[in-house]
Amino acid sequence: MSRDREEGDGKSRRGSYEQRFDRTSEVLLVRWHDNKVVNVMTNYDAADPPTSTTRYDRTAKKRLPIPQPKVLKTYNTGMGGVDLHDQLLGAYEVAIRGKKWYWCLITRMLDMAVVNSHILHKTAATGDQLSLINFRREIATTYLKAAACERDAARPLPSHIPASLRYDGVGHMLAPLNARRRCQLESCKLRSTKRCIKCDVAICFKCFAVYHGLSP
């Protein structure tokens, strides 16, 4: 729909729309004449073919169908998800405030990634599903634990190893322990002189693979 014809009409017809496509950035701009002018930009949807919606018409005194660009239909269908996403983000936000203006963008992106990962977790998890707060705890614990593994091994041995660390199959190795400690495989009652350097738990040689989910 050309802009010239629109301007020639004096007032743009209800439901009419114009579009421009920027080939360089592959972004489509759509201007739709609803009650007010609605401008949208999209990098994955199209305006055509138009769908239809209804608006009250004062002359006809009833709701009449008017054309609506396809991208607006998609937006209205999907915005429920955006609302829900915002709500989930608000539940547990990164609370560290930075002085730089862009700090909130960084923490927002982290929060968004965590919320999206949690949605994937709920879709994919076969066993226990973690609540959002416990999911965040598990991520935090994993990173803290992974960082702690790089420090010395003189600290007390932890009791809980996040599953995402214990079963990730990366970097688990046996190393000697100074003293005998209770093997951390749930079904083992022995005391071991070995530990996993990544999980930092005491573990027997024969329990190592089972503990890490590498053999039944």
Ligand SMILES: [Zn+2]
């Ligand atoms: Zn391990």
Ligand SMILES: [Zn+2]
């Ligand atoms: Zn054992």
